[in-house]
Amino acid sequence: MTTGTKTRRSRKGQTATSASGDRILALDAGNYDLKFFDGIGHPKAIRSVRFQLPQGRDAVSYSEASPLIELPDGTRYHFGAQAYKYRRQQQTVVENKVELARLHLYACLESWNDSTEFSVQVYASTPDPARNAEPMREQLTGLHEFRRNGLDYRVQVTHVEVEREGMGAYRYAKQLGLVPSSGYTIVVDIGGGTWLTRLVDAEGEVIDENVMDRGGAYELAVSISFDKRLTSILGTSADPSIIMDGFRNEHTYADTELSWEEWLDEHLDSWFKGIFQTVRAQYTPYLPRVTRFLVTGGSTHLISDRLAGRKLFTVMGDPQFANVRGLHSMSSDTQLCMTAN
Structure with a gap:
């Protein structure tokens, strides 16, 4: 089936939305940093450490770089550098980050066009897609309702693409002629x-x-x-x-x-x-x-x-973000395939 649609691009030539108008988000949830990129400006990072707050505990101050996430059941997680202000933080580096895919997505979902309700396509990576891609898709695809930094989000993940970790960097290096x-x-x-x-x-x-x-x-x-x-x-x-x-x-x-x-x-x-x-x-x-x-x-x-x-x-120059830059560029190829099918 031919969709006949095209991607919309930002002023810097990077894909800003998908063929259907969905937001595009590349997510490289690393053990040290959660890196994410929507094609505009520079990729961002959040330190991959968190603290689960007890019900009776007030949170310290939050920010975009250190967001506070609240789930519908009332559980709260403070991500980033601010998590060090609590005792006994949880470090992704000693955990299974695949099991944390949903929480990591919430930490990285900033508002879009001043709205906290939107649809998004996620381009992610994992060291072992054969083992982890399907569990990640199951966690991420569908409707997500949560609170981030005091704002209520309602986000529909319409598509999840999972690539081998490191191949985004290879793709980006190829674009740079390296x-x-x-x-x-x-x-x-x-x-x-x-x-x-x-x-x-x-x-x-x-x-x-x-x-x-x-x-x-x-x-x-x-x-x-x-x-x-x-x-x-x-x-x-x-x-x-x-x-x-x-x-x-x-x-x-x-x-x-x-x-x-x-x-x-x-x-x-x-x-x-x-x-x-x-x-x-x-x-x-x-x-x-x-x-x-x-x-x-x-x-x-x-x-x-x-x-x-x-x-x-x-x-690679700016090696921390090479993989997530390449992941974002994958969206162009995906949309072209959708158009050609």
């Missing part, structure tokens, strides 16, 4: 909780892959958390999640002036080598045909200096 037109590309996506690789041929087909359920920046943070040079001064054990925050804040521990920057390399060396030795072992038969290693993901900044100047390596 992927050679021949040979194989190995995408190395280093996140907060996991890291993964995809071996992609010149036609964009994944021909091999490896998903490590652990081993992302959280593993590096755990290693640092046991170092006596930190714990002896703190006088208590160090929280790996706070260390992860410090990776983006001059390697300091929370509001203290304690820093592990001077001895970071002692932990970073083994973490870095562990990742790339695994990559080399996984793809040894293909290496003669590899023309690009594309390194991306929210933890890439930790190793970018070590890859500078290496001929086959390209580190």
Whole structure:
């Protein structure tokens, strides 16, 4: 059936709505950050930590970067940096983020055209679509009613597309001309909780892959958390999640002036080598045909200096948001397929 419809684009040439007028939202719910992008401006991020408030507890202040979500049954969740102001926060990095897909969507659904009632198509990613895509669709598709930052939302999710994590970054890199037109590309996506690789041929087909359920920046943070040079001064054990925050804040521990920057390399060396030795072992038969290693993901900044100047390596600019940018661009292809069918 031919729909004969076209997508509407924003002033910057990015898809703003679908063929049916639905909002388009790309969602990359990572272990460190929830990244989202509607095609206008710059992608946004919310720290992937939350606190479930008891019924009798007032919430601290909320914002777009740290939203307060209330479900119809009265349960409330405070996301983002503000969650650190409560005791015993819940960290996505040590949980199954697929089971949290619905809550993560609510955290990222800002109002649209000054309205909190709209239809949306969601383009998401997961490390293992074969196992997780259907459960994510079941959670996300349909009508959702909730309160976000004091406003009542009524959102209809009309379509959910789930892609391999990391392939959005590959797609975005191809648009930027960073992927050679021949040979194989190995995408190395280093996140907060996991890291993964995809071996992609010149036609964009994944021909091999490896998903490590652990081993992302959280593993590096755990290693640092046991170092006596930190714990002896703190006088208590160090929280790996706070260390992860410090990776983006001059390697300091929370509001203290304690820093592990001077001895970071002692932990970073083994973490870095562990990742790339695994990559080399996984793809040894293909290496003669590899023309690009594309390194991306929210933890890439930790190793970018070590890859500078290496001929086959390209580190994505703004790597934290490369995947979600590419996911958003998928909507154009989907709408074209709908029109052509």
